[in-house]
Amino acid sequence: MHSPVVEQFLERFSFLRPEDAMQVLEKGTYKVFKPGELIIGEGDRTKRFGFVEEGLIRIFFYKGESDYTFEFIDKNEVFGNLEMILANKPCKRNYESVEPTTVLMVDYHVMEVLFAQNRRLEEARVRVLETNFYELVLQLEKYISLTPEERYRHLLDTRPNLLNRVPQKYIATYLGVTPVSLSRIRKRFRVEK
Amino acid sequence: MHSPVVEQFLERFSFLRPEDAMQVLEKGTYKVFKPGELIIGEGDRTKRFGFVEEGLIRIFFYKGESDYTFEFIDKNEVFGNLEMILANKPCKRNYESVEPTTVLMVDYHVMEVLFAQNRRLEEARVRVLETNFYELVLQLEKYISLTPEERYRHLLDTRPNLLNRVPQKYIATYLGVTPVSLSRIRKRFRVEK
DNA sequence: CCTCTTTCTTATCTTTTGTTAACTCATACA
DNA sequence: TGTATGAGTTAACAAAAGATAAGAAAGAGG
Numbered sequence: 001m002h003s004p005v006v007e008q009f010l011e012r013f014s015f016l017r018p019e020d021a022m023q024v025l026e027k028g029t030y031k032v033f034k035p036g037e038l039i040i041g042e043g044d045r046t047k048r049f050g051f052v053e054e055g056l057i058r059i060f061f062y063k064g065e066s067d068y069t070f071e072f073i074d075k076n077e078v079f080g081n082l083e084m085i086l087a088n089k090p091c092k093r094n095y096e097s098v099e100p101t102t103v104l105m106v107d108y109h110v111m112e113v114l115f116a117q118n119r120r121l122e123e124a125r126v127r128v129l130e131t132n133f134y135e136l137v138l139q140l141e142k143y144i145s146l147t148p149e150e151r152y153r154h155l156l157d158t159r160p161n162l163l164n165r166v167p168q169k170y171i172a173t174y175l176g177v178t179p180v181s182l183s184r185i186r187k188r189f190r191v192e193k
Numbered sequence: 194m195h196s197p198v199v200e201q202f203l204e205r206f207s208f209l210r211p212e213d214a215m216q217v218l219e220k221g222t223y224k225v226f227k228p229g230e231l232i233i234g235e236g237d238r239t240k241r242f243g244f245v246e247e248g249l250i251r252i253f254f255y256k257g258e259s260d261y262t263f264e265f266i267d268k269n270e271v272f273g274n275l276e277m278i279l280a281n282k283p284c285k286r287n288y289e290s291v292e293p294t295t296v297l298m299v300d301y302h303v304m305e306v307l308f309a310q311n312r313r314l315e316e317a318r319v320r321v322l323e324t325n326f327y328e329l330v331l332q333l334e335k336y337i338s339l340t341p342e343e344r345y346r347h348l349l350d351t352r353p354n355l356l357n358r359v360p361q362k363y364i365a366t367y368l369g370v371t372p373v374s375l376s377r378i379r380k381r382f383r384v385e386k
Numbered sequence: 387c388c389t390c391t392t393t394c395t396t397a398t399c400t401t402t403t404g405t406t407a408a409c410t411c412a413t414a415c416a
Numbered sequence: 417t418g419t420a421t422g423a424g425t426t427a428a429c430a431a432a433a434g435a436t437a438a439g440a441a442a443g444a445g446g
Contacts (some may be wrong), residue, residue: 061334068338070330086327122315129322134279136329137263141200141254143336145261147404148433168394176337181433183395340434341403361424374403376425 004060005030005053011054011075012034013124020050021122023091024111028104033097040081040095052128055101056165060173061093072098072162078128079106099165166172198223198246198297205244205269206317210362213313217304221297226290233274233288240301242273249296253366254286262367263290265355271321272299291359341370344377 008024013021027050033039036076039057040048045051070093074080084107100193113120142151155162163171172182196376199218206214221244226232226333232250233241250266263286266272274284335344345368348355357365365375 026244061338063338067340068334070334071338082327082330086323096276114324122319126319126322127318129326130279133322133326133329134275136326136333137275140329140333141261142264143333144263144366145254145256167392173337177395178434180435181394185434187395360422371404372424373405373426377403380425 005051005102008053008098008158009051009104014153015127016120016124018164019039021119022113023118024106025104027114028072028106031103031105033103035097035099035101037097037101038094039097039101039103040091040093042091044081044091044096047081049078049106049108049111050095050189051078053102053104055103057101057103058096058097058098058170059093059167060096060170067094067155067173069170071109072166072174073160074162079082079133084108085119122175143176148175150180151175152182152185152189198244198267199293201246201269202244204298206318208315210313211310211319216307216311216314217299218297220303220307221299223296224296226294226296228290228292228294231287231289232290232294232296233284233286235284237274237284237289238277240274240277242271242278242299242301242304243288244297245269245270246295248296249291250294251289251291251359252286253289253363253364259364260287261364264361265352265367267355271325277301291363299303336369341368341374342381344368344383345375345378345382 009025010018010021028052031039033055039050044060049145052073052075055076056075057079059070059073059079060067061070062068073095079091081095082118083089083091083093115125142154146154155171157173168182169179170177175182177185202218203211203214224232224247232243235255245266245268247268249268250272252266252272253260253261255261264290272288274288276284276285276286278284288378304318308318333335335347339347348364348368361375362372365372368375370378
């Protein structure tokens with residue numbers, strides 16, 4: 001196993017004992033993706049969990065002709081193909097690297113065996129799930145109560161670096177507007193400020 | 194303990210052994226609310242988990258002067274004050290009965306003791322969490338990719354009874370639009386159809 | 387270094403939404 | 417019974433977003 005990812009993984013899951021984290025690491029596969037490569041695709045039927053050591057992943061889905069960005073997964077964050085893991089249905093979303101990306105991937109079936117064997121890992125699973133759940137709640141609240149312009153301003157405040165790393169058209173669909181509309185929002189900002 | 198709620202609880206959690214479900218039930222308090230009563234309020238500092246035996250709850254939050262509906266919790270569904278349970282922060286949302294509502298409420302600290310003692314309850318916890326997580330993902334997808342009109346149509350398709358049970362202004366903020374705008378959307382529907 | 391392709395911006399027009407206010411209607415209650 | 421209160425509808429206007437198309441800027445690949 002490649003050394004930097006080990007340290008980073010232990011650091012990210014520092015609430016775990018190193019030996020527990022190592023149990024997961026040992027089951028993982030280290031993978032490298034060039035920008036624009038598909039990591040998990042629509043129709044995928046393998047339950048998988050991943051940890052981003054370096055780079056950036058965009059999760060998106062198709063609705064008719066257009067694609068919509070669901071989320072960006074940054075360095076040190078975790079992801080999984082939710083339909084498969086949660087609903088046992090083939091994946092409906094695409095996970096694509098935006099930058100050169102290195103990922104540690106673990107088969108979720110293997111994870112489930114670990115969860116059943118190791119109580120502390122099971123607790124960590126709940127902890128990660130709860131954290132991500134809460135993030136999702138906050139995200140949904142923003143869609144309910146903020147205008148697209150306010151959502152853009154909020155993104156500027158909380159994840160400013162994203163805007164330099166991701167094509168604007170992907171930011172636009174992430175905010176729930178068209179690329180043309182985001183361009184206008186940005187123009188209003190330049191004029192106002 | 195009141196009998197109907199026991200049967201209904203066992204039915205809802207039929208993937209649990211009855212004796213496990215009963216462990217939870219025994220710790221619960223049965224509560225009755227009239228329409229418009231506050232069940233959990235902003236600033237609440239008690240971790241609580243609830244099961245709706247009968248009725249309907251609206252979860253909402255304030256942003257400036259206005260209130261926004263986050264979710265409706267129907268009969269047989271579960272809820273909890275997320276900030277407290279997940280982030281250990283005072284609750285920022287209000288849980289209010291829309292109809293006469295009967296609820297079984299359990300202190301979440303007590304639940305956590307049960308989770309630690311009973312492995313099968315811990316698994317059920319993950320299961321419920323995962324299911325709700327997935328629902329939230331689907332909900333967020335709708336906000337990203339659908340127009341308010343399409344979201345209204347979708348609500349008509351999936352939860353038609355809600356529209357008869359809840360004041361329209363609450364449906365409006367749930368859909369992310371103003372009550373005036375929802376009224377116009379409904380008018381367009383009447384004309385088109 | 388130049389060309390091809392894609393992204394971003396800008397413009398125009400249409401549709402939708404927000405805001406405010408007036409009006410109707412139902413309901414509660416004094 | 418009359419009156420107040422709040423919800424829903426409608427109207428009028430301003431602001432914002434969608435759709436389409438054309439032009440500018442930036443990147444990719446030869």
